[in-house]
């Protein structure tokens with residue numbers, strides 16, 4: 060959200076329409092209310108908000124990564140998802156050709172040690188003769204994650220490993236969802252593939268189908284082994300493998316940090332299925348993949364530890380690495396034998412930060428990133444505080460990490476907001492999932508927490524249950540109120556992120572979520588758009604502000620000064636949530652500014668609201684509930700603003716040549 064003005068007429072029309080739609084329901088609305096907001100915009104008592112205050116929490120949940128942000132189109136590319144015991148299931152691969160034409164099975168025949176399963180296709184038919192193959196050939200196809208998005212004019216890189224004792228004649232094609240339309244195809248002819256051979260081919264699509272499949276077929280008799288079949292669009296973000304539209308959505312949030320890879324995904328239902336970073340680095344072909352048993356799906360781990368760090372760097376966000384501490388939902392490693400797990404995590408930090416000559420830094424360098432990643436935060440587990448071995452395991456991890464990397468900030472799973480932690484930590488994790496009313500009132504949760512101990516990392520917050528629908532305005536407003544409360548308490552709260560971030564609409568494991576997508580479409584829920592109102596808070600200056608309202612429990616406000624990096628202009632931003640069904644006249648009075656320090660031209664008002672508080676966005680109406688920006692013509696030290704019922708409002712007051720110079724993490728001076 061920027062302080063720009065959309066056409067005034069359009070905006071006026073919008074507000075009149077909105078007002079009229081509320082008026083029509085006047086029986087539900089009490090008389091208009093008045094409230095007062097006093098802002099002290101001087102440097103006295105102003106504080107700096109951390110650069111990392113608002114970020115994102117990325118979890119491999121709802122196919123956020125596999126079948127989502129990670130642009131790989133093939134699902135179960137190495138045939139490992141059915142397990143290591145063969146014969147095994149090859150879901151979602153399909154066989155083209157009946158048993159008289161083709162017999163497909165799995166064998167532990169791969170050339171890769173960590174993922175031994177490969178597909179064996181015994182082709183019984185031939186180009187001619189008694190048992191001739193059908194015109195299109197026989198073979199296999201992969202429908203990807205509920206269909207592959209193949210778009211005309213775009214190029215896709217297909218890689219696969221193949222072996223056969225006969226010369227190879229194979230077609231690789233993208234076929235439309237009806238199974239008939241060939242969108243792109245190439246013939247692969249290799250004289251000798253008697254040893255495993257890597258085949259790489261670029262396919263340019265001649266048509267578009269959002270639900271395509273990748274097909275590998277032949278019309279020649281013989282036995283063919285296939286393994287590690289990948290198809291990636293060439294146009295991923297910087298060629299780093301991130302789907303552009305999904306990447307851009309999160310980049311638009313300007314996140315200060317990115318927490319990864321979970322969430323419960325980190326823990327696993329059982330330790331054997333937890334995220335193990337070493338299994339996710341190195342060449343993609345060699346990664347074993349794993350079954351994430353909390354969210355119940357297989358991931359090939361193309362989006363691995365390296366890619367998460369790369370994602371953070373590409374977003375300009377600090378990575379927050381949440382690692383498994385020897386505890387899953389159902390089993391735990393005893394503290395007496397936790398040291399190998401501790402060493403494993405020290406190795407992960409060396410991978411991220413070690414120089415290119417170090418043991419694990421060299422693995423990173425070999426993956427194309429000789430420079431260290433900027434890893435400054437790690438979290439010891441997820442939601443494990445109450446578990447039997449947490450305390451013991453935590454201390455082992457904490458001590459080892461602090462002694463090797465004293466600057467790394469360590470996050471405990473135990474809530475330090477209501478009582479002091481009984482163990483050392485730099486931050487404590489705080490999660491909240493609740494209904495809309497309690498979320499809004501939790502804005503005051505940190506008002507009285509200690510300012511001397513570790514700060515809070517509110518790494519997961521969301522309105523859930525009936526109030527939230529599939530992500531509606533009510534949810535967004537309650538969360539906005541909560542975030543205003545966190546902003547006002549940014550001396551006690553260092554970071555905050557909504558969860559979950561993404562959902563593939565075909566696999567909604569956890570509802571609601573901020574961003575909804577399928578193979579080709581995407582939209583932000585109101586909660587996603589709400590987060591835009593907080594983007595400029597990272598590194599901004601927080602001012603004292605006091606609200607007087609009667610009753611006051613449906614309004615909350617904050618005031619910050621921020622600088623627009625694009626035009627270097629300075630703004631005083633006042634954010635107010637009206638969480639009630641009344642229209643409120645807010646009388647704003649700003650002290651601490653010299654006269655005429657606010658410019659009317661260039662000041663703007665942005666509002667997030669809708670005619671029904673339960674309204675949601677959809678693929679067909681992706682911006683039904685989205686911010687609308689217009690001019691703020693009465694901008695000044697004293698002004699009245701009308702707050703629509705159930706609305707989030709942001710007033711950006713353009714300031715004349717007013718610059719804050721930050722001198723310390725929590726103090727500011729006027730330049």
Ligand code: AHR
Nearest residue numbers: 322323324442558559569
């Ligand atoms: O955000 C979804 C899930 O909720 C996370 O995996 C877990 O930490 C929490 O219970």
